[in-house]
Amino acid sequence: MLRTRIGLVVLASVLLAIAVPVISAYRGVSTLVSDQLDRSLQDRTQTVLTALDLGRLPPVRPDTVEQLLPADGPAQKLTPGAPALPVSARALEVARTGQGSHQEDATVDGTPYGVLTQARPDGQGAVMVGQTYAGVTEVDEAFLQRITVTSAAAALSCALLSWLVLGRILRPVRRLADAAEHITTTRDLATPLPAAGRDEIGGLTRAFESMVGALRHSREQQQRLVQDASHELRTPLTSVRGCAELLQRARGRLAPEDEEQILATLVTETVALDEIVRELVELATDQQTxxxxxxxxxxxxxxxxxxxxxxxxxxxxxxxxxxxxxxxxxxxxxxxxxxxxxxxxxxxxxxxxxxxxxxxxxxxxxxxxxxxxxxxxxxxxxxxxxxxxxxxxxxxxxxxxxxxxxxxxxxxxxxxxxxxxxxxxxxxxxxxxxxxxxxxxxxxxxxx
The missing domain is CATH 3.30.565.10 (Histidine kinase-like ATPase, C-terminal domain)
Known part of the structure; x- marks a missing residue:
């Protein structure tokens, strides 16, 4: 069905048009959120270092975990009741050397964290700050869900709108197809065709109308040719039949001169019939075309x-x-x-x-x-x-x-x-x- 095929093409085009910007936007937002998390983790680490330099504990944040990592001892929690952050070899290296920093992802009690290990300015070990990704994951999932629902709704709306519009656009085609089927079934070349517009479908309708007009004219010519031919053939056929019946009834009793005249008439009328038939065939078939x-x-x-x-x-x-x-x-x-x-x-x-x-x-x-x-x-x-x-x-x-x-x-x-x-x-x-x-x-x- 033409309407269905075109509708599927439109829907595929709409889905492609939606998917490209949605994927680009999702990637852009993910990158932006990741950068924001990194800056937040770095800011919290600087806050912890400053508080320790002042001899104070950093203020508690529900989404972060802090601990000290001495150069030669076990890690010490700075956040009461918080889970312990895992210490990797790279984090121990930063604590022993008292230089540089190292950032990594870790999972603590099933919760994903971003962990930044930063050397202390006095060279005495390092601090480890972990920031949970749980809220970010929820935001990411919510954003993905909402954008998926929105895209699906937009695609369905476009599909419905295109289906309705295509039905209106293809209505003249259906009418033309119905008229063609009616002509094929009834052989009625006088069947009126739908009104032709100024678009491509209107051009198709006008072309079809011209074709039907040519067929109608050809049929009229054929009918007129048959009528004229039957009229013209009647005279020589009547003459031939009359001469043949006369010869049949006479059965050799005609005078030679009368018989010769009848035979001459038969020959003349037969030649005329042959010429008419030849010209009719030439005219009807138009062998030159x-x-x-x-x-x-x-x-x-x-x-x-x-x-x-x-x-x-x-x-x-x-x-x-x-x-x-x-x-x-x-x-x-x-x-x-x-x-x-x-x-x-x-x-x-x-x-x-x-x-x-x-x-x-x-x-x-x-x-x-x-x-x-x-x-x-x-x-x-x-x-x-x-x-x-x-x-x-x-x-x-x-x-x-x-x-x-x-x-x-x-x-x-x-x-x-x-x-x-x-x-x-x-x-x-x-x-x-x-x-x-x-x-x-x-x-x-x-x-x-």
Whole structure:
């Protein structure tokens, strides 16, 4: 669960942030207390030495034990009823020499003491002063306990606060996840998505909304394609079925010329069906999308298409180039677009009339000398299965220009259809220029 994982990360960060200063503070306080104890022990030792020099006993303190350590005799207690301090070899050395001092820790009757052995100024032995650590230990334990409780309370408070805040922050993510699960379950791409804010989660919501919109548009296109295809396939299928049923009923009784006409109709309609199916598959699968866009020269694609159509149809196809600019497009998709435009122009041009391909910058147009395109139909010609008035009997699937539109749009270009000045139509496209390519304007006319 994302909320739990983030909460654990926040809690770990808080614990680390608390632990570092707490440990530093504890060590600093321990050092400060230790230094204070050492100074207190030294001050008490000086007080004892001063009192002895004055021939008096030092005042009694409940937390200290004092005793004399002669140079050559046993230790003598200065604090009545107090426990005896253990005498180490180093303490005896200070007493014998009458010089220096020695500090050590000792345990007396289970109580920890700090013991300072200091030589007397007159050189006659030394004094030993022991100060109990019991109170310091209690303070240390109390400080450690309090700081532990405080740190734990702070960590728990931060954990609770982060859990509540994360729940509020991740609420849009949960809503988006619920909407995605609903879409997955119901296949309803019209499901509304939660409102997008201005933060990263809002950006994720907008990206998801764009993706769902693209899927919705794709589904609408598929449904429209199926509807249009079923409508367009109905006519040739009906014709083929009628011819087949007529041949079945006649069973050889038809006149040869009638049978030949029916067979010719079957062949014609079968060819039309094959072309429609091929164009539908091309349009539905968009086989060109696997290519990557690259810088391409429009004149090369135009020359190649002109040569192939000239060999195939014998039609004169002229290519005129003026200031060409390399375009960014997919190679096979670009060639398919040019071929479709040239094939469309050949189909609608009367026999003996030329077809003209003109390239200006990143613009390519194909001009025919046919009946032209009515102003109201110049956008509709790029729709699937569209046929203008008077062209219903013209062979073709009605998908050629639709494929051009889709392929050019996929490469971020645009299509157009206009009327030629002296009759006929001019159909073509614009494509984006290839980046960082320099060119110079020139005119290269050629004719195939």
């Amino acid at each position: 696997a290519e990557d866009p690259e810088p391409l020269d429009l004149p090369d694609a135009a020359e190649d298409s002109a040569r192939r159509f000239h060999r195939r149809t014998g039609r004169e196809i002229a290519v005129t180039v003026e200031g060409p600019v390399p375009v960014l497009a997919r190679p096979r998709a670009l060639q398919r677009c040019v071929d479709n435009l040239v094939g469309n122009a050949v189909k609608f041009s009367p026999d003996g009339t030329p077809v003209e391909i003109r390239i200006t910058g990143t613009r390519l147009s194909v001009r025919d000398h046919g009946p032209g395109i009515a102003p109201d139909d110049r956008q509709a010609v790029f729709e699937r299965f569209f046929r203008a008035a008077g062209t219903q009997a013209t062979p073709g699937s009605g998908l050629g220009l639709a494929i051009v539109h889709d392929l050019v749009a996929a490469d971020h270009g645009s299509v157009f259809a206009t009327a030629a000045p002296d009759g006929g139509a001019e159909v073509g496209f614009h494509l984006p220029p290839a980046p960082q390519i320099m060119h110079s304007s020139h005119i290269v006319p050629s004719k195939v």
